[in-house]
Amino acid sequence: MKLDALAFGAHPDDIELVVSGTLLKLTDLGYNTGVVDMVRGELGTRGTPQIRAREAQASARILGLKVRENLKLTDGQIFDTQPARLKVIRTLRKYRPGLVFTHYWDDQHPDHVHTSQIVTEACYLSGLAKIATGQERFRPQRILYFMLPRDVKPSFLVDISQYFERKMQALRCFSSQLYNPKSRGPQTYLSVPEFLPALESLHRYYGTLIQSKYAEGFYCKEAISIDDPVAFFMKRGRM
Numbered sequence: 001m002k003l004d005a006l007a008f009g010a011h012p013d014d015i016e017l018v019v020s021g022t023l024l025k026l027t028d029l030g031y032n033t034g035v036v037d038m039v040r041g042e043l044g045t046r047g048t049p050q051i052r053a054r055e056a057q058a059s060a061r062i063l064g065l066k067v068r069e070n071l072k073l074t075d076g077q078i079f080d081t082q083p084a085r086l087k088v089i090r091t092l093r094k095y096r097p098g099l100v101f102t103h104y105w106d107d108q109h110p111d112h113v114h115t116s117q118i119v120t121e122a123c124y125l126s127g128l129a130k131i132a133t134g135q136e137r138f139r140p141q142r143i144l145y146f147m148l149p150r151d152v153k154p155s156f157l158v159d160i161s162q163y164f165e166r167k168m169q170a171l172r173c174f175s176s177q178l179y180n181p182k183s184r185g186p187q188t189y190l191s192v193p194e195f196l197p198a199l200e201s202l203h204r205y206y207g208t209l210i211q212s213k214y215a216e217g218f219y220c221k222e223a224i225s226i227d228d229p230v231a232f233f234m235k236r237g238r239m
Contacts, residue, residue, distance in 0.1 A: 001066055004031035006097035006140075008088070008119045010078060010111040011044070012037045012056040012070070013174040013190075017199065018146045019101050020063055021160030021167040022216050027064040028163075034067030035060065036091055038115050043075040045188045047176030059173040062166060067095060078114040080121065086133065088122035093135035104145040104152065104219060112147065119143070144218040154217030155224065157206050161213040164203065168196070 005026050009015040015023070015035050023033045037056060040049035047055075053070070060068040071087045078084065092100075102119040103112040120143060125131055127139030148154060160167060172178065179193045189195065206215035226232050 001032065001095065003034045003066060003095040003097040005099040005101065006034045006036065006067075006092075006095055007101035008036045008038065008103075008115060010038045010103060010109070010115040011041050011075070012052045013041075013059075013171070013177055014103070014112075014147070015101075016059055016063075016167070016171040016174065018216060020059075020170050021163045021203075021214065022101075022158045022218075023063050023065070024163040024166055024170075025158065025160060032066045033063070034065055034069075034095060034097070035063075036088075037068075037070045038073050038078055038118075039075040039111065040070055040072060041075055044177070046183075046185050046191060047174075051176050052174070055174045055176060059170040062170040062173065076111065078111045078118070080114055080117045084118050085122050085125060086131075088118055089126045089131060090133050090135065092122060092126040092140065093133060093138045096138045098141045100140045100143045101146055101218070102143060104148050106149055106152075107147060116145065142220065142222070144220055146216070146218055148217055148219055152219060154206070155220040157210045157215040157217050159207070159210060159212040159215050160203070161207065161215075164200075164214040168200075171196075 007015045007019050007023065026033050041052040042049045056068060073084055100119065100123055103116040105113060105116040107113050123140050123143055127137050129137045177190045179191050179195065203214040203216065206217045207213050
């Protein structure tokens with residue numbers, strides 16, 4: 001199956017945190033979308049790989065994904081190696097997405113940093129015919145980066161106001177990772193009661209930048225071409 005957009009996240013739930021509203025919107029627009037998780041989350045403080053796999057599939061149904069796969073790299077040991085690159089190259093050539101989403105390259109989590117590096121390099125290498133995988137070569141049109149540091153201004157923002165509740169519904173599928181007053185497990189950054197309100201505040205902030213209620217932000221390394229500036233900006237109203 002050919003996909004229009006494919007998002008690569010290091011861990012199950014990374015995509016739900018910052019890209020899922022956009023994926024919901026793309027699906028509603030008629031595009032085929034998919035998610036690839038790099039690891040199963042076996043080093044996670046809470047939950048198990050088996051639990052997180054079930055949570056990921058439950059979320060995929062809410063998001064309307066055509067594909068959700070796990071490359072089963074080793075959690076905490078995602079490195080830019082040839083075997084890791086080849087796994088991503090095979091996935092790109094299999095689904096041939098025009099648009100690829102992945103982590104911004106400057107992140108405190110090494111798995112996020114290396115996922116960004118692997119996916120970025122694989123998107124280029126996938127277009128080289130002499131890298132043999134038994135598939136036709138393919139190179140995506142554009143890579144968009146998510147989980148931006150606070151000091152990085154997004155290249156553009158996607159209004160997800162009408163999709164925010166479904167986005168949160170998909171994220172809550174990962175109940176093993178989120179706040180549960182009945183849980184006696186160790187706390188993490190995601191499992192404290194303040195986390196979800198803080199996440200909502202981030203999306204509200206992005207929304208204020210484009211006069212909407214909620215938005216998701218992305219960074220693009222390349223310049224973005226606009227064919228008709230008048231139509232593009234007039235459709236978006238006043239500053």
